[in-house]
Amino acid sequence: MKIKKNRLLFTLLPVLLVGCTTPGAYLSTDNKNVIASEESQQESDVSDIVNLYPLSAQTVSSYQNTLPVVSRANTDLDIEIAKYEYKVGVGDILNVTIWDHPELTIPAGSYRSSAEAGNWVHADGTIFYPYIGTVEVAGKTVREIRSELSSRLAKFIESPQVDVNVAAFRSKKTYITGEVGKPGQQAITNIPLTLLDAVNSSGGLGEDADWRNVSLTRNGVEENISLYALMQRGDLTQNRLLQAGDIIHVPRNDNQKVFVMGEVNEPQLLKMDRVGMSLTEALSNVGGINQLSADATGVFVIRTSDDKSERMADIYQLNIQDASALVIGTEFDLKPYDIVYVTAAPITRWNRVIGQLVPTISGFNDLTEGVLRIRNWP
Numbered sequence: 001m002k003i004k005k006n007r008l009l010f011t012l013l014p015v016l017l018v019g020c021t022t023p024g025a026y027l028s029t030d031n032k033n034v035i036a037s038e039e040s041q042q043e044s045d046v047s048d049i050v051n052l053y054p055l056s057a058q059t060v061s062s063y064q065n066t067l068p069v070v071s072r073a074n075t076d077l078d079i080e081i082a083k084y085e086y087k088v089g090v091g092d093i094l095n096v097t098i099w100d101h102p103e104l105t106i107p108a109g110s111y112r113s114s115a116e117a118g119n120w121v122h123a124d125g126t127i128f129y130p131y132i133g134t135v136e137v138a139g140k141t142v143r144e145i146r147s148e149l150s151s152r153l154a155k156f157i158e159s160p161q162v163d164v165n166v167a168a169f170r171s172k173k174t175y176i177t178g179e180v181g182k183p184g185q186q187a188i189t190n191i192p193l194t195l196l197d198a199v200n201s202s203g204g205l206g207e208d209a210d211w212r213n214v215s216l217t218r219n220g221v222e223e224n225i226s227l228y229a230l231m232q233r234g235d236l237t238q239n240r241l242l243q244a245g246d247i248i249h250v251p252r253n254d255n256q257k258v259f260v261m262g263e264v265n266e267p268q269l270l271k272m273d274r275v276g277m278s279l280t281e282a283l284s285n286v287g288g289i290n291q292l293s294a295d296a297t298g299v300f301v302i303r304t305s306d307d308k309s310e311r312m313a314d315i316y317q318l319n320i321q322d323a324s325a326l327v328i329g330t331e332f333d334l335k336p337y338d339i340v341y342v343t344a345a346p347i348t349r350w351n352r353v354i355g356q357l358v359p360t361i362s363g364f365n366d367l368t369e370g371v372l373r374i375r376n377w378p
Contacts (some may be wrong), residue, residue: 037121038217049312051315053317055332060328064333083130091121094118094165121138124137134178151185166189179251186201194239194240195230209251210251217247264286272336298342298343
């Protein structure tokens, strides 16, 4: 009777595992209209579309796609600043002084500032000045305006001594938005304004600023700039001399996150800070790997490939069976949306399978024993 019972158990076990109703909700693909492209209909192994790179002390540096950030000078910017001259625009206010001729100079008193008493540059780019009438000033430097006023006033005044300066800068602006202390517009003046100056003048970076991916938009063309390289590493080649209409945007660091999953003590989503995050740092933030269930040879970093036509992802494997290999992980910098996955040890996977089968087998044993007791009941 015991032999027949065991045969019946193994005969019905597959049927029970497949056909029995299991608790919990699930989504079935049966009777669904499945939309599939020709490429997806052609079955392919996942191994055909991913590359695996073992991490070692010799190879970890070669897998870093970005060049190390070092301190560098910016001679081009220095030349631009040295040659910089402000050009007057519409809306600016000029202050014109004719020495020894106070009747041609409108003085600024205690009730009027020089900006209020000056000459407004009209929409057509001109100002009006006594004796000489309309003067084209837009797009010219103060030296050019001074020279023209002197030559035209010479017809009425002997050897005129003319001085011109900008009393109010209102025509040219640059804009800074995003995660800074005081987002808004900043005037372009006779003092050269660089990107670093604009960020500092706006109150500095916000707490949630992504300073590695700052964008500078000029004439519809966007350029990516790393304030991390500029401010933290002294790479002055990241600095720019700003022009009218430039837009600086400092984004939030919402997309600066990595996912740590698998056999770790606290699987969770981690947010990268401003200086980035290494593989070892990510593991330590989740309490390390689970020493009882994890396979120390299988610490993987899954990274989406930049070119999807060649491969879907790149996988980097770190073997930390020897704990000293964690120093290799400190040299491997994670990127946004990387997936750190620690695989389970073979014995762990086996125990989980057995853990799922034991309740079913025990329940079947109880069921068959009950049936036999009923059949043997007199």
